[in-house]
Amino acid sequence: MKSLIAYIFRRLLWTLPTLLLVAIMVFFLVRLVPGDPAQLILGDQASVEDLAALRARLGLDHSIPAQFLTWLGDVLQGDLGYSITNGQPVAQLLLDRFQVSAVIVLTAVTLAILIAVPLGMLAAWKQNRATDLTVVVLATLLMSVPSFWLGLMFLLTFGLTLGWLPVVGFVPFSTDFGAALAYVVMPVATLTLVEMGVLTRMMRASAIEVLRLEYVTHARAKGLSERRVLLRHVLPNAFAPTWTMIGLVLGGLLGGIAVLETVFTIPGLGRLMVESIFQRDYPVIQGCLLFTAVIYVIVNLIVDLCYPLFDPRVTAR
């Protein structure tokens, strides 16, 4: 128990320097853009007074470290500035858009785990037999399909050819649950399939390693049913590496969701990021980067903190 608390504390402490560096990187990334931000935002025709006013608003007339500290102070208070294109508070914009992405990503990852874990276990159990081969080939093929292409093919098949599902657009769940569901079916199915591949392969590989261990032979020799051996003895140990993978998968999705949201024209966080890049809306770009990185750090923190649940040995390290 004591080592568990120490583990959690150590893990929490380690995120602090990472988060600070993330903040520094996000801040300077935008400052590295060639040219005067005020000029870039207002265009070549802007008057001198407008430029000066904007520079003052962005704090551009102070030194870089001073600008950073002001910015960091605001960020810590939840003030990420205002969108240059539409004047909305960035924090609000991020939260609105994030809800949309989060629903899709979390549903897809949950579904992918629910399918991948039994499938991987089954393949490992039937190792080198026809079932195993089928699962491995399918999972490998799924891993090689880019999400935006699979999404496009779904759009073509179920949206245009068969006409079963609406092609473009999005309705919030709060407005019309049924319609919202129809819009998210294809994006969720696409993500689920794409992520299923890697998770199934991971699960199968670790289950095979566990199945070889002596304690499994011992459990079988004790006369336990095969079902009990697999569920109680193999599954928990084999799941641990897959669990770590989930953190990485979620992170990959946070970065990769933009392409999927573009295919299905979903107003999510990824789309916001891409739009803000095209519009050179620097406060929003900064906000998206910072927000996503922080979410990613938190997700990995949660994954790591839950890890001892599956593998108690980890706290000893």
Added chain:
Amino acid sequence: MKGRLNFLIGAALLLVILVMALTATVWTPFDPLALDLRARFLPPGGAHLLGTDEFGRDVLSRLMSGATQSLTVAAFTVGFATLFGTLLGLFSGYVGGTLDRILMVISDAVLAFPGTLLALALLVVMGPNVYGIVLALGIAYTPSMLRIVRGTVMSLREREFIEASHVIGNSEWATMLRHVLPNCIAPITVLATSMFGWVILAESGLSFLGLGVPPPQPTWGNMLSTARDHIDRAVWLGIFPGLCISATLLGVILLGDGLRDRFDPRTENT
């Protein structure tokens, strides 16, 4: 045995793509950039084997030219990440101390951005062009290589043959180059292979978003992006670039599996 088969299928797939890319540097059936407004949206078959796009450009020629783009970007990016990741990883693992700690904090922060997101961010600074993409993705992937090399070096550092090399009077440099580095080659190769796939995927994703290689230069990603707008009347525009990306990724995955089996016999059947 299975590893060998994986390796062969993977290598064959990649060879086909490579031949496509190399051929495109000297010859394509049509000029991939030539517009022909009388030949818009021609379906596959006839003179244009894989059809034409919304400007009457030959799809096969554009796919071939796209292969050159994708493979060049991937090769340079993986080269960048491997070179810097290996150098920094060697120093970090071998020298240790403050340098190691600083590099670890930096690589943690870089890794705190999901891969493509960091590349997106860096493209804001560098603008969408080939050099920008190589640099952006290269920086995003360097920490992964650094960590693998560092880990290998740290586990090697305590081994007898490294100590022996010191005892017989070899300098640190000689030990590093002659004894440490060769032992890192297996993990580096395996990671570089996977990385090649990540870059192909990331580059096509960025191009799909309109943030990658700028048009009219064809890439598989930006071909899919325009295909999306015409998918109702020209299905083939959406199918072939996707097949190219998938074939490349599949090749990379199988090659990687094959390599892993070869270098690490313990996981032969997994």
